[in-house]
Amino acid sequence: MKKVLSSEITKAVRALCISAACNLEPDVAGALRTSLAREQSPLGRDVLSQIITNFEIADKESLPMCQDTGIAVFFIEVGRLVELDGSLEDAVNEGVRQGYKDGYLRKSVCHPLKRVNTGDNTPAIIHTTIVEGDRVKIKIAPKGAGSENMSALKMLKPAEGVNGIKAFVLDTVRSAGGNPCPPIVVGVGIGGSFEKSAILAKKALLRSIGSKHTDAEVAALEAELLKSINDLGIGPMGFGGVVTALAVHIETYPCHIASLPVAINIQCHAGRHKEAVL
Amino acid sequence: MTEPIRITLPLSDADVLSLKAGDKVLISGVMYTARDAAHKRLIELLDRGEKLPFDIKGQIVYYVGPTPAKPGAIIGSAGPTTSGRMDAYTPRLLDLGLKGMVGKGARSKEVLDAMNRNKAVYLAAVGGAAALIARSIKKAEIIAYEDLGPEAIRRLEVVDFPAIVVNDASGGDLFKQGVEKYRRVA
Ligand code: SF4
Numbered sequence: 370m371k372k373v374l375s376s377e378i379t380k381a382v383r384a385l386c387i388s389a390a391c392n393l394e395p396d397v398a399g400a401l402r403t404s405l406a407r408e409q410s411p412l413g414r415d416v417l418s419q420i421i422t423n424f425e426i427a428d429k430e431s432l433p434m435c436q437d438t439g440i441a442v443f444f445i446e447v448g449r450l451v452e453l454d455g456s457l458e459d460a461v462n463e464g465v466r467q468g469y470k471d472g473y474l475r476k477s478v479c480h481p482l483k484r485v486n487t488g489d490n491t492p493a494i495i496h497t498t499i500v501e502g503d504r505v506k507i508k509i510a511p512k513g514a515g516s517e518n519m520s521a522l523k524m525l526k527p528a529e530g531v532n533g534i535k536a537f538v539l540d541t542v543r544s545a546g547g548n549p550c551p552p553i554v555v556g557v558g559i560g561g562s563f564e565k566s567a568i569l570a571k572k573a574l575l576r577s578i579g580s581k582h583t584d585a586e587v588a589a590l591e592a593e594l595l596k597s598i599n600d601l602g603i604g605p606m607g608f609g610g611v612v613t614a615l616a617v618h619i620e621t622y623p624c625h626i627a628s629l630p631v632a633i634n635i636q637c638h639a640g641r642h643k644e645a646v647l
Numbered sequence: 648m649t650e651p652i653r654i655t656l657p658l659s660d661a662d663v664l665s666l667k668a669g670d671k672v673l674i675s676g677v678m679y680t681a682r683d684a685a686h687k688r689l690i691e692l693l694d695r696g697e698k699l700p701f702d703i704k705g706q707i708v709y710y711v712g713p714t715p716a717k718p719g720a721i722i723g724s725a726g727p728t729t730s731g732r733m734d735a736y737t738p739r740l741l742d743l744g745l746k747g748m749v750g751k752g753a754r755s756k757e758v759l760d761a762m763n764r765n766k767a768v769y770l771a772a773v774g775g776a777a778a779l780i781a782r783s784i785k786k787a788e789i790i791a792y793e794d795l796g797p798e799a800i801r802r803l804e805v806v807d808f809p810a811i812v813v814n815d816a817s818g819g820d821l822f823k824q825g826v827e828k829y830r831r832v833a
Contacts, residue, residue, distance in 0.1 A: 390698070410829060412669065412811065416773050419809065423779040432778040433724040436797075455780055473723055475797050477716040484684070486796060515729050515774060547822060548729050548752035550774035602830030606751065608669075608811065609825020619670045639775045 370452040373502040373647050375460035377452075381566040381645040382464020385509040386441060386594040387472035389641040390433040391423040397554075397640040400615040404552060413610030417552075420605070420638055433551040435639040438474035439511035441465045449504035461469065461507075462491045477514070496568065505647040510575055511547065516549035525629040534559060534631050535594060541596050542614070543634045547607020550637035552615045554578060555598065558632040561622035570634035573618035575642050582619055591617045602641055615640075650808070658746040659703030661764045666812045668819030672770065673807040678707040680729060683754045685792055686736040693739065700791035700800060704744035707770075710751075712797035713781070722787040723805075726777030727751040730769070734758050735756040749810055753822050759814060769814040771812070771821075782810040 401424070405417045427434035443461060453460075469476055469490040469635045476490045482628075500506075521541045538557060543555075558569025581588040594617040604610020615638070624630060651672070654662060656676030666672065679701055681689065689699055721806055730750030730823030737748065738761035746767050751774040754762075762769060772780055786804035793799050813821045 410825065412671070412825070417672070419776045419779060423773075423776040425777040426782075427724070432717075432781075434778055435775040436712060436714050436724040436777040437728070438714060471656065473715045473717050475712065476802050477712075477724070477797070480725075546753055546773070546826075547774075550751065552728065557789045562758070597832070602826040602828065602832040604825060604829055606771060606811075607822050607826070608771075608813075609827070609829045610819070611829055619749070637775060 370450055371448070372452050373505050375453065375455040377647055378457065378460035378507070379464040381507055381647060382452060382461050382509070383471065384466025384467040384574070385507065385643045385645055386465055386474065386511070388439045389509050389511050389643040390472060390474050392428050393434060393500035393639070394642060397615075397638070398424060401552070401638060404612045404615060408521040408605065408610050408612045410604055410608065410610035410632040411606040412608050413612060416605035416608060417440060418614065419537065429582065432604070433474055435511035436475055437515065438469070438476060439513045439641070440478055441490060442507045442510045443493055443495045444510070444570070444572065445495060445497045446500045446507040446609050448504045449499050450503035451505055456495065458495055461493055461495055465489070465491050478558055495573045506644065507647070508575060508644045510571070510641065510642045511607050513637060513639065514636045516553065519545035519549040519632045520632070522533045522563070522630070522632040524563065525631055527627065530631065531590065533629070535597065536632055537631055539597055539601070542635070543601055543602070545635060546603060547591045549635045550639070551603055551605055551607060552612050552646050553593070554615055554640055555617045555635040555638060556634040557594075557617065557619045558634070559619060559621045559630075560624040561630060562624065563630055565622055566630035569620040569622055573620040574634055574640070575620045578616045578640070580618070584621070587619050587621060591619050656707055658707070658768070659682050659705065659758070663746055663766050663768050663816050666815050668672040668815045668824060669813050670812040672810050672812060674707070674810055675806045676804070677807070678709050678803050678805060680709050680711050680803060682710055682712050682798045684798040685794050685800050686733050688792060689730070690736050690739060700725065703740060705746050707747040707749060708745060709749045709803065714797070722781055722784050724777035725743050725781045725784060726775055730754055737761065741767050754814060762814060762816060763818065766816045768812060768816055770810040771813045772808070772810045778780040780809065
């Protein structure tokens with residue numbers, strides 16, 4: 370067994386919260402930079418230039434790239450040979466508390482009905498899996514509401530098939546328009562159950578931008594959807610243009626013979642994700 | 648790309664009428680921040696027949712909830728939030744003389760109608776460009792609802808705040824016009 374201390378987890382989470390908010394990962398930064406040459410609309414190029422300048426300033430001055438520093442979502446893998454000295458959840462929430470305070474990040478979490486702010490951006494959303502090995506891998510994906518609110522889930526009929534999935538994705542992106550701060554990344558979870566499809570869609574957003582699905586058929590669907598989305602003309606911030614999405618990532622899972630759950634999670638251009646391994 | 652148009656607040660009818668959907672502008676002067684919770688309270692004030700905490704005539708409301716300012720900084724990162732969440736409240740403020748809103752995303756028909764009848768303009772700032780936009784904010788002061796934290800109403804003094812006209816007072820709509828121009832599907 371390998372001991373991992375709660376204090377180490379808290380420390381790592383604190384650092385992840387701050388760096389995720391301020392330092393855009395190279396995959397997203399690179400995709401935004403290359404999209405500039407592809408955009409045909411002058412106004413769209415102007416928007417992309419502002420987005421690029423913005424994440425450069427944020428990185429250099431350790432400022433949050435966006436004021437919506439999000440609700441903190443974690444995917445954590447715990448090796449089966451790891452021995453923790455306390456509650457994983459408590460350690461992560463303490464890290465969020467410290468990170469959002471010390472990093473001057475916005476506290477954006479409230480009671481769903483009373484709408485009273487919890488004051489420290491907790492509780493975090495934590496998805497945990499037990500894996501082989503003796504490491505703890507912590508992935509953070511803070512999520513702003515602008516793009517999260519444009520997400521959707523639908524239980525399709527199996528007869529609707531791939532065409533039904535395509536129509537659902539295009540409708541969702543079209544009606545979102547400029548709200549989710551395009552250029553966006555579209556995560557699609559196909560299959561599983563009601564909740565599994567949503568988790569798949571979120572996980573799909575964590576993939577490195579432009580990475581293809583290992584199944585050629587799914588990869589082809591990703592490419593086709595990306596093209597169709599960019600043909601919608603929404604463009605950067607919805608002002609019109611050909612760069613609406615930077616990538617479409619699909620994850621699949623077997624489902625019941627009578628159902629076809631499809632979830633779409635939309636990620637804005639502030640595609641924040643970071644990882645630490647203990 | 649054409650050069651941006653400089654506008655100074657407060658806005659007159661003539662200022663508003665000179666702006667067209669798609670124009671890039673640089674805004675200077677005083678504007679006020681408000682998001683969902685602050686809007687709700689403003690409308691409750693009006694329902695009780697009380698006065699608003701600032702003079703709304705000719706003003707622009709900026710939909711933003713900034714991050715906390717670091718020590719020595721004027722304000723934290725301060726980009727626009729989704730305007731649609733304020734749609735239910737906006738027509739009432741427009742009828743009282745509000746001349747413009749800065750946010751992101753589309754507005755409802757009710758808001759567009761109220762803009763039309765009151766000669767007002769809706770602008771968008773680049774969502775997520777929050778560290779860049781904050782550079783144009785030279786002074787920030789909470790004037791109401793401090794308990795709302797990021798949602799408190801702030802009086803901002805801005806110089807060359809970058810925005811784009813989305814809906815002008817004569818029905819021009821950048822979201823419609825822009826998308827039509829670049830759409831390659833039926
Ligand atoms: S959608 Fe993303 S970029 Fe836009 S305001 Fe929200 S968090 Fe920021």
